[in-house]
Amino acid sequence: MIVVTDFKIYACGPDAPIRNVLERIDHTRYLFQVVIDDAGKLCGTITDGDIRRAMLHGIGLDAPARQCMQTKPVIGRTGEDAANFEKLRRTGSSRAFLPVVDNEGALREIHVAEEKQNSNIGAALVMAGGAGTRLGERTRNTPKPLLPVGGRPILDHVLERLETSGVATILVSVHYLSEKIEDFLKERKSRTDIRVVHESKRLGTAGAVGNIGTYAAAGPLLVINGDVLTQVDYAALHEFHVRHGLDATIGVARHEVDIPFGVVRYGEDGLFAGIEEKPRFTNFIAAGVYYLSPSMTALVPKEQPMDMPELLNLGRSIGLKIGVFPIHEYWTDVGRPDDLQKADDVHRLMNQSAK
DSSP states (O other), rough: OEEEEEOOEEETTTTSBHHHHHHHHEEEESSEEEOOOSSSBEEEEEEEEEEHHHHHHTTTTSSBGGGGGGGGOEEEETTTTTHHHHHHHHHHOTEEEEEEETTHHHHHHHHOOOOOOOOOOOOOEEEEOOOGGGGGGGGSSSSSSSSSTEEEEHOOOOHHHHTTTSSSSSEEOOTTTTEEEEEEHHSSOSSSSEEEOOOOOOOTTTGGGGGGGGHHHSEEEEEETTTTEEEOHHHHHHHHHHHTTOOOEEEEEEEEOOOOEEEEEETTOOOOEEEEESOEEEEEEEEEEEEOOHHHTTSSSSTTOOOOOHHHHHHHHTTEEEEEEESSEEEEEEEHHHHHHHHHHHHHHHHHHHO
8 A cells, every 4th residue: 555645746626627637647646636625625536437427428628626526435534544444455446545534624645555557458459450441542552550650550559559558468350461460560579469360251340359269258358440549548448347347348539520500490390499500519439449348259259240339239239238438538540541641640749749
C-alpha cells in the first residue's frame, strides 16, 4: 500500500470542468481525482470509469465534476490503519484507492494499492486481413495495415500500443497480401510474442476469432481492427469489463454530425411544432475495439465468415451481457483517404512535439 500525503495534484473542486479533471487524471501517476470543497472536506471521487459512464448518459466534458463524481465513496478514517487497509483490499480493483478523512470530514491522506504494470489482457487479435478497397490505388500493392502514418506503418502503431499496455500475446490475422505483413513482422523488433493467423478465405470482422484455438478460451480476448489508431487505456477497458461482469465490451467513439439546415419539427397531426436551426447530432459509433469473454468467442464458428455486428447480436439474443465503453482518448479510423491523411498529419505533429 502507498500513502499519499501531498495530494494537491490528486484533488479538484466540484465545479471543475470534467475535461480538466480528465486531463489531471491522465497526467498523474494514479488515475483518479478526489473532489474536495474550499474547506478541504471530501465531496466525492472520480475515476476514469466514472467519466466514461457519464459520457454514456449524455454528460459532456464541459459539465462540472459534480455531475460524474461518486458522492458516497468508501472512505477511511485517520487512526484506523487496519480497517483502512481492509477496505482498500476489498475493493478488488487494480486501481484501488481510499480517501482517508478526519472526524470533520477533511481529507488527510489517500491510500493507494500497489501499482500493476500491465493491462491484465492475456491476448489480443489484430484484424489485418482486409483488402482496404476504400483506399483505392494505395492498397493495390500494399496491404492497408502497412500504409505509413507519421513515417511508420499503421500496424506498427497498433502493435506498439498493445506492447506498451503489457498484452502478453498478440495475434495478427492476415489474408490480403499476407506475405508482406509476415515479412514486416519478421523484420520488426517486437517486444512481445506476436503470431500470425492465416485466413484461407475472407472471414469478416469477427471470423478469425474462430481460428485462434485456446487463445479465445483462456480469458477475455481483445479484438482490434487493423486500421484503428488509438491511445485508449486498455487497462481501463479490462477493469470496466471485469467490474461490470460483462461477456463482451464494445469500444465506442463519439461522432458528431452537423445539419447545415433548419430542421422542421411537427406533430402526429402534421402541424408545425417548431424549427431547430442547424442542429448537431451526437452518437456513439463502434470504434473497432472489442473485448470478448470466452462465452462470446465460443459463438464464432471455425473457418466460417462472421462480422462483429452479427456476433454481438447473436450474443445478445441468447442473453449474454454486452457493455459499451466510451473512448475519450485519441481515436481515428484510417479506412478512407482523407482519414489517412489527417492521421498522418496528427502523428507527424506528435513526433515533432516529442523531440
